[in-house]
Amino acid sequence: MNSITNCLKMTTTAVTTTTRPPLLTLPLEIRMDIYKHLLLYQRRKPSSRQVKPKTQQKKEQKEQLIHPAILLTCTQTHDEAYPVLYGDNIFMADPVLLIAHPRLDSWFAPVITVGDGDSFDYLCARIRRWRLHIRLDTHAPWSSTALSSAFSEADSLIIYVSLGLAAFMGGVGADVLRRFEGVRGLRRASIVGCPPGFEGYVSWLVKAMRSPVGAEIKDYECADEAERNRLSGWASKGCIVSEV
Numbered sequence: 528m529n530s531i532t533n534c535l536k537m538t539t540t541a542v543t544t545t546t547r548p549p550l551l552t553l554p555l556e557i558r559m560d561i562y563k564h565l566l567l568y569q570r571r572k573p574s575s576r577q578v579k580p581k582t583q584q585k586k587e588q589k590e591q592l593i594h595p596a597i598l599l600t601c602t603q604t605h606d607e608a609y610p611v612l613y614g615d616n617i618f619m620a621d622p623v624l625l626i627a628h629p630r631l632d633s634w635f636a637p638v639i640t641v642g643d644g645d646s647f648d649y650l651c652a653r654i655r656r657w658r659l660h661i662r663l664d665t666h667a668p669w670s671s672t673a674l675s676s677a678f679s680e681a682d683s684l685i686i687y688v689s690l691g692l693a694a695f696m697g698g699v700g701a702d703v704l705r706r707f708e709g710v711r712g713l714r715r716a717s718i719v720g721c722p723p724g725f726e727g728y729v730s731w732l733v734k735a736m737r738s739p740v741g742a743e744i745k746d747y748e749c750a751d752e753a754e755r756n757r758l759s760g761w762a763s764k765g766c767i768v769s770e771v
Contacts, residue, residue, distance in 0.1 A: 551603060562608040565594040568616050568631045593631070613653040617685070620659040623668045625677045626651055655682035663699035663722075663760070664691030671709045679740060680712035688720035700760025701728055708732065712740040724757035 550558060595612060598605045618629040618638070628637040629651065639650045657678060661667075678684050686707070690699050699722065710716075716736040718729050728747055735744045749755040 548601065548604075550600070555607075558607060559611070562597065562611045563615070565597050566608060566612040566616070568593050570617070570632060610653070613650060614655045614682075616654075617656040617658050617683070618654050620657050620677070622660055622662075625659075625669060625673060626654070626657070629654055629657075657681055657683070658685040658687065660687045660689065661703055662689045662691045663701070663703050665703070667703045667706045669706065671706045674706055675709040675711070678710050678713070682713075683715040684710070684713050684717075684736065686716075686718045688718060690720075690722055701725060701758040702760075704728070704732060708735060708744075710736045711738055711742060713737050722757075724754060727754065728758055 550561070553561075593612075598608050598612070616631060619632060620626055621628045627641045629639065630637045639647050641647050643650075686704075688704075704718070704721075704725075713736045716733045718733060721729050727750060731747045738744055749758065
């Protein structure tokens with residue numbers, strides 16, 4: 528009888544006593560380091576233009592995986608790790624739809640889409656770092672208003688520029704970059720890959736995008752006619768280009 532009573536007491540104790548997961552017994556600073564190790568995507572820069580076998584590509588992609596399942600362990604872990612996953616990673620914006628299909632890299636599926644309703648607005652508001660790949664040899668597929676709405680007040684925006692085929696046909700212009708002139712409130716902004724002769728305009732544009740929301744910025748003034756022609760690029764030469 529005593530043994531049965533003891534077993535019942537042990538069962539009751541096991542049910543009523545809540546044991547904290549070992550992870551939550553660690554100091555917050557250590558937990559944050561663990562979350563960063565599991566959730567921050569380390570984008571690998573290509574070391575060469577050599578095409579690698581698919582098996583090697585899959586192996587490298589597997590090594591770059593993150594582990595968001597940690598968010599499902601408990602409410603406290605979710606609340607602590609959530610800002611790391613969505614706030615500290617740099618998400619790739621879609622070259623046409625912008626923030627409608629955010630993903631960590633081109634081979635990742637979008638983390639959310641506009642079809643997800645309220646969840647989409649909730650998540651996008653928590654993604655603070657973006658990168659966008661654009662081409663200067665095409666007409667911009669988005670408006671200045673769309674760019675301003677998507678990226679203003681973000682923590683960072685990196686714009687990677689591709690010159691495209693038009694660079695071999697007499698040059699490219701800054702028409703696509705001019706669509707970003709309405710973006711404001713960025714903490715950090717950078718534009719990578721612009722052709723020679725764009726330095727002055729790019730420096731002005733970065734400062735404009737980092738200006739406070741609502742700030743009126745004086746239009747960029749070209750230093751001379753040569754710079755004006757460079758920024759006009761193919762637009763002044765009448766080259767025919769295709770839409771994205």
